[in-house]
Amino acid sequence: xxxxxxxxxxxxxxxxxxxxxxxxxxxxxxxxxxxxxxxxxxxxxxxxxxxxxxxxxxxxxxxxxxxxxxxxxxxxxxxxxxxxxxxxxxxxxxxxxxxxxxxxxxxxxxxxxxxxxxxxxxxxxxxxxxxxxxxxxxxxxxxxxxxxxxxxxxxxxxxxxxxxxxxxxxxxxxxxxxxxxxxxxxxxxxxxxxxxxxxxxxxxxxxxxxxxxxxxxxxxxxxxxxxxxxxxxxxxxxxxxxxxxxxxxxxxxxxxxxxxxxxxxxxxxxxxxxxxxxxxxxxxxxxxxxxxxxxxxxxxxxxxxxxxx
Amino acid sequence: xxxxxxxxxxxxxxxxxxxxxxxxxxxxxxxxxxxxxxxxxxxxxxxxxxxxxxxxxxxxxxxxxxxxxxxxxxxxxxxxxxxxxxxxxxxxxxxxxxxxxxxxxxxxxxxxxxxxxxxxxxxxxxxxxxxxxxxxxxxxxxxxxxxxxxxxxxxxxxxxxxxxxxxxxxxxxxxxxxxxxxxxxxxxxxxxxxxxxxxxxxxxxxxxxxxxxxxxxxxxxxxxxxxxxxxxxxxxxxxxxxxxxxxxxxxxxxxxxxxxxxxxxxxxxxxxxxx
Numbered sequence: 001x002x003x004x005x006x007x008x009x010x011x012x013x014x015x016x017x018x019x020x021x022x023x024x025x026x027x028x029x030x031x032x033x034x035x036x037x038x039x040x041x042x043x044x045x046x047x048x049x050x051x052x053x054x055x056x057x058x059x060x061x062x063x064x065x066x067x068x069x070x071x072x073x074x075x076x077x078x079x080x081x082x083x084x085x086x087x088x089x090x091x092x093x094x095x096x097x098x099x100x101x102x103x104x105x106x107x108x109x110x111x112x113x114x115x116x117x118x119x120x121x122x123x124x125x126x127x128x129x130x131x132x133x134x135x136x137x138x139x140x141x142x143x144x145x146x147x148x149x150x151x152x153x154x155x156x157x158x159x160x161x162x163x164x165x166x167x168x169x170x171x172x173x174x175x176x177x178x179x180x181x182x183x184x185x186x187x188x189x190x191x192x193x194x195x196x197x198x199x200x201x202x203x204x205x206x207x208x209x210x211x212x213x214x215x216x217x218x219x220x221x222x223x224x225x226x227x228x229x230x231x232x233x234x235x236x237x238x239x240x241x242x243x244x245x246x247x248x249x250x251x252x253x254x255x256x257x258x259x260x261x262x263x264x265x266x267x268x269x270x271x272x273x274x275x276x277x278x279x280x281x282x283x284x285x286x287x288x289x290x291x292x293x294x295x296x297x298x299x300x301x302x303x304x305x306x307x308x309x
Numbered sequence: 310x311x312x313x314x315x316x317x318x319x320x321x322x323x324x325x326x327x328x329x330x331x332x333x334x335x336x337x338x339x340x341x342x343x344x345x346x347x348x349x350x351x352x353x354x355x356x357x358x359x360x361x362x363x364x365x366x367x368x369x370x371x372x373x374x375x376x377x378x379x380x381x382x383x384x385x386x387x388x389x390x391x392x393x394x395x396x397x398x399x400x401x402x403x404x405x406x407x408x409x410x411x412x413x414x415x416x417x418x419x420x421x422x423x424x425x426x427x428x429x430x431x432x433x434x435x436x437x438x439x440x441x442x443x444x445x446x447x448x449x450x451x452x453x454x455x456x457x458x459x460x461x462x463x464x465x466x467x468x469x470x471x472x473x474x475x476x477x478x479x480x481x482x483x484x485x486x487x488x489x490x491x492x493x494x495x496x497x498x499x500x501x502x503x504x505x506x507x508x509x510x511x512x513x514x515x516x517x518x519x520x521x522x523x524x525x526x527x528x529x530x531x532x533x534x535x536x537x538x539x540x541x542x543x544x545x546x547x548x549x550x551x552x553x554x555x556x557x558x559x560x561x562x563x564x565x566x567x568x569x570x571x572x573x574x575x576x577x578x579x580x581x582x583x584x
Contacts, residue, residue: 032404037401038397038458042458045436045455049432050428050432063438117319122323130577133518151352265427269430284432
């Protein structure tokens with residue numbers, strides 16, 4: 001959008017309007033001073049540390065003084081098995097959570113926009129976990145997933161399945177946490193899909209009906225393609241969240257057993273606690289790189305069909 | 310027949326949703342009202358005794374009333390952060406939406422970066438320490454504001470785009486300057502979206518665990534989320550108290566949800582779909 005002159009125009013002519021433009025800039029209706037408070041907080045608290053991280057990641061660092069060590073922290077990060085597994089886990093976690101949120105969110109979105117009775121109630125029930133503290137959810141599910149007394153395994157035992165020690169087994173720990181993440185976060189995906197589906201013009205559905213198409217046809221050729229913006233939002237949001245996730249993993253497994261469910265974010269915390277500030281910051285830089293390397297291209301490709309913000 | 314089948318499908322869906330989504334909450338409630346011995350089983354059983362009041366009093370009194378102090382701290386944190394987020398981001402969003410140009414493009418980029426980039430933890434600590442704000446409430450408030458601005462700006466901006474510019478021009482002709490235009494004319498019009506921003510940011514700040522963990526550690530300044538975390542290690546034998554804590558902490562979001570369900574959902578979807 002173009003800038004608008006603030007004052008009343010006095011007359012035509014190039015010289016006149018140029019002078020006018022300059023004056024208008026001084027007394028613009030939209031002074032940049034309104035940016036100042038937000039800009040100061042954002043720059044000082046967010047941007048400066050983000051930029052400084054690139055330097056401190058190259059140092060051995062005690063907060064008070066730092067020795068430059070080059071890329072040592074990064075090579076540590078990439079060579080140590082315990083740290084490298086964090087990468088893999090971060091990616092697995094993000095892919096699993098966002099994939100499931102898209103599929104389940106879409107299904108729930110379709111179900112909760114149909115003529116289901118109690119759909120208001122169900123919407124609330126699905127959405128409420130979004131508002132509950134992650135730590136609380138983590139503690140609750142840790143109890144539900146306990147190997148012998150936990151409700152999940154007791155229920156499985158009823159149908160004759162011998163459930164594993166979900167959080168104590170290296171093979172299931174990360175996925176269990178990811179599933180709990182989906183339980184907590186699918187509500188957002190669902191309401192985004194509901195908004196997306198409700199914004200599809202009814203004419204399309206009527207057209208399918210005229211052509212004699214059934215429910216599957218409606219879903220496959222109308223709902224699915226036209227809820228694309230919702231899919232796009234859900235994928236981007238849950239990818240950003242999934243790559244950065246820390247709370248749930250930390251409250252449920254502390255990265256354990258061993259290091260098998262560590263993600264980059266939990267390693268950052270562990271290294272920080274251990275006093276390896278340079279290493280911790282290197283983790284932060286790597287997380288930054290991973291997030292931008294995935295989300296920015298994803299945003300670009302998925303967003304091609306999206307109108308600009 | 311068809312109606313019957315639909316009823317069946319609905320019934321199954323209802324039972325499934327209830328089981329999956331409500332059982333964990335009932336588990337929280339049930340465990341929080343059991344006695345210590347029974348709660349240690351951590352199973353999904355009906356309480357044998359109902360020491361509700363006793364658990365409540367015990368968890369409040371624990372560790373020299375840490376939970377009460379935590380509620381006070383969390384309230385201060387939430388109110389202050391949200392107030393600043395609302396004012397700062399509304400101001401910025403107004404200029405951002407109305408005035409294009411180089412500065413606008415940079416600001417746009419920064420807003421998006423704020424949504425995507427994970428904050429650099431230890432450098433932030435280093436910076437707060439240099440400012441004398443590490444392990445202080447004002448420091449944590451500033452952190453929450455800095456991390457919460459971007460999303461709020463998006464919401465405000467989308468709303469401001471729908472306010473006609475003619476209004477600005479009319480106000481200017483009446484002699485308003487930029488600041489007065491914003492505070493006298495625009496800000497009052499932002500009420501609906503302000504409520505949305507207040508709700509979504511409040512939930513985010515109140516439930517935040519990571520930032521207090523890093524930037525405001527210690528029992529003195531604990532926020533409610535940290536009490537959960539600290540109780541988790543301390544109350545390994547008193548699960549009923551831990552879950553009573555969970556229940557108490559879940560009440561504020563529950564109240565918001567009951568009263569402002571639609572607004573919250575609207576805020577969270579508007580930001581996603583349009584932003």
